[in-house]
Amino acid sequence: MKTDDRQYIFGIRPIIEAIQAGKTIDRLFVSKTLKGELIGELLEAARAAEVPVQRVPVERIDRITRKNHQGVLATLSAVEYYKLEQLVPMFYENGENPFVVVLDGVTDVRNFGAISRTCECAGVSAIVIPERGSVSVNADAVKTSAGALNYLPVCRESNLVSAVKYLRNSGFKVVGTSDHNASDYTSVDYTGPVALIMGAEDSGISEPMMKLCDDRVVIPEYGNIRSLNVSVAAGVMIYEVVRQRRNDNQEVV
Numbered sequence: 001m002k003t004d005d006r007q008y009i010f011g012i013r014p015i016i017e018a019i020q021a022g023k024t025i026d027r028l029f030v031s032k033t034l035k036g037e038l039i040g041e042l043l044e045a046a047r048a049a050e051v052p053v054q055r056v057p058v059e060r061i062d063r064i065t066r067k068n069h070q071g072v073l074a075t076l077s078a079v080e081y082y083k084l085e086q087l088v089p090m091f092y093e094n095g096e097n098p099f100v101v102v103l104d105g106v107t108d109v110r111n112f113g114a115i116s117r118t119c120e121c122a123g124v125s126a127i128v129i130p131e132r133g134s135v136s137v138n139a140d141a142v143k144t145s146a147g148a149l150n151y152l153p154v155c156r157e158s159n160l161v162s163a164v165k166y167l168r169n170s171g172f173k174v175v176g177t178s179d180h181n182a183s184d185y186t187s188v189d190y191t192g193p194v195a196l197i198m199g200a201e202d203s204g205i206s207e208p209m210m211k212l213c214d215d216r217v218v219i220p221e222y223g224n225i226r227s228l229n230v231s232v233a234a235g236v237m238i239y240e241v242v243r244q245r246r247n248d249n250q251e252v253v
Contacts (some may be wrong), residue, residue, distance in 0.1 A: 007076055007138055010069040012038050019045045024077040026136050027051070031058040031071030042072065050158060052131045067144040078142045086165055087126055088170050093207050098125040098193050099241055100172065102164060104209050105200035106230060107135050113144025114231035115198070120148035122238045127152055127209045128195075130160040164212045167195045175215045176205045177233060182218035190241040198237070201230045 009015050009023075019025060028046050030039070032055045038122075051074075062072045084100075092097040101124050106112055108176050112135040119127050135141060142149045157163035168174055175188060176197040197213065199205035210216070219228060219236050228236075 007078075008065065009027070009074040009076065010067050010072070010073050012042050012070050015072055015074045016042050016045050018074065019049050019051065023101075024080050025051045026075045027075040028055070028137060029056050029061055029073045029075075030051045031061065032056065033058065034071045034103040039072075050131070050144040059192070061096050072093065075136060075138060077137050078139050079137050079154050081137075082126065082153050084126075084128065084155050084157065084166055087153060087155065088167070091125055094171075095185060096125065097191075097245070098172070099190075100124070100128060100167065100195045101234065101238065102128040102160070102167075102195055102197045102209075103134065104130070104160060104197055104205050105133055105203060106198065107133070107165055107200065109138075109141050110144050111133050111201075111229065111231045112137075113141050113146075113149075115234045116141070116152055116154075117147040117148040118231070118235045118238055120145070120152045122242050124152065124238065126159070128155045128157060128163060131156055131158050161208050161212065164195060164197070164209060168212065170212075173214050174212055175217060175237075176210055176213035177237065178205065178210065178213075179218060182216040185219050185237060185240055188215045188217055189246045194241060196234075196237055196241070198230055198234045201227075 009018050015028065026049050030053060034112070043053060060070055061069055061071065064073060088098065101115065101119055103115065116127060131134065137149065137154055164174055172193045172195040174195045174197065177199070197205055197209055219233055221228065
């Protein structure tokens with residue numbers, strides 16, 4: 001497999017230096033067998049910078065590169081990550097009516113790119129993903145988003161449940177899509193601050209996240225398979241927010 005070495009950093013000391021220099025690292029892979037003081041220094045630097053770490057067999061790293069990686073490999077993020085605590089106060093200070101999209105377990109880069117593209121076109125304030133169990137925001141994601149990720153703020157949160165609780169406490173209505181005990185998606189009021197949660201295609205929104213929803217909504221499906229792609233479902237939901245806010249004579253954000 002051909003790789004673009006610009007997306008990776010190899011070796012223990014170069015990765016430590018990259019973290020200390022403030023490089024935005026998407027994920028750090030460390031061989032399961034590695035031990036020692038220098039590895040401890042690397043893991044501590046990663047924890048301090050909130051870089052997700054995965055312990056993997058060295059063969060997984062070998063499949064990416066045959067260079068002298070010393071059992072460690074870091075993937076560089078193609079975007080700068082934000083924290084909700086940074087952005088939400090700024091939204092309100094700027095007089096915006098914020099609209100945030102939260103992705104719970106979306107791992108396919110094509111779906112993520114398509115959702116990001118729709119978010120940017122619709123004026124969504126930010127997109128939120130978890131550190132673990134989520135897509136990597138790499139060059140492929142930016143390309144699939146048609147460049148939207150160069151403009152759309154991405155928040156990567158270590159605890160998605162805590163992040164959504166923060167949004168609720170900050171005045172956001174939390175809305176999740178569900179097939180159970182749900183209202184028609186057009187029947188809910190989206191004209192105030194909204195956090196829209198979209199789940200993975202196979203499992204949907206996780207139960208802890210669903211419990212935080214103020215409203216559960218469903219998009220009607222009349223065909224035989226009744227299974228909308230998550231990026232399509234996100235587009236329907238996002239533009240319902242746009243429609244209601246336009247009818248309410250306000251901007252999307």
